[in-house]
Amino acid sequence: MRVLIVSDTHGKHYNLDRALEDAGKIDMFIHLGDVEGGEDYIEAVVECEKHIVAGNNDFFSQLPREDEFYIGNKKAFITHGHNYSVSMTKEQILEEGKVRGADIVMFGHTHQPYFEQKDGITLLNPGSLSYPRQIGRKGSYMLLDVKPDGKMNFEERYLDI
Template identity: 55%
Template sequence: MKVLIVSDTHKSHRNLDLIIEREAPIDMLIHLGDVEGCADYIEAVADCPVHIVRGNNDFFSELPAEEEFFIEGQHVFITHGHYYYVSMNEERLKQEARGRGADIVMYGHTHRPCFIKEDGLITLNPGSVTYPRQEGRRGSYMVMYASEKDGVEVEQKFV
């Protein structure tokens, strides 16, 4: 299964459209928040199952703050991350994920990519498609390949 993971598009679709075209076909899209009212657009262009959580800029949104689901036998926990103070570090988020029995936790909010694999937990942040904050300031996203047989592989990519 090929899963496209993005975050923090902030109403701008140019890079998201390019990424979806580049990575097609995808089996699932995960958006980790700050869509700013554009969830319907994202669901329409993805043309696959979509999971979107509410970010700190998704005012008055009815999107869920968090979601848990399974991908090829892996328990996935997604959130924007601001309620777990991820701008400081990922420790509270990782603690919560472990408490929920998650194998993979995904978050956004910081606009900086992160990939940590430790103690049976994968923690990842694709960065921001629109407003990157890491060195080089290139829009970023991740692609995850998952299968029951081979497990999970994650690639960090740039626009």
């Protein structure tokens, strides 16, 4: 199964469309917040199972602040990350993931890709599709491929400017 993981589109859909096209057929779509009104657009163009959380800029949205669900037999915990000071430290969100018994913890907010496997937990941020802040500033997203034997392969991908 293929899972497309994106974040921080901030109401712009040009790069989201490119990511959806690049990713090809997907079985699950995850957006880690700062959708800024893009919910209706995503609802219209993405047909598979979707998990979307609210970011610090989604003031009037009805989206949940966090979500827990399974990807295969692994438990995922997703949240935008601003409530866990992710710009300063990854310890708080990692700790929350442990408390919740998560295998995979996903966040956004920093607009910089992040990937770490620690204490049995995979902690990741796909970066931002619309306003990348890492060196090179290419819009980024992550693709998770779950093999038939359950093995997970995480791939960070960058769009050409």
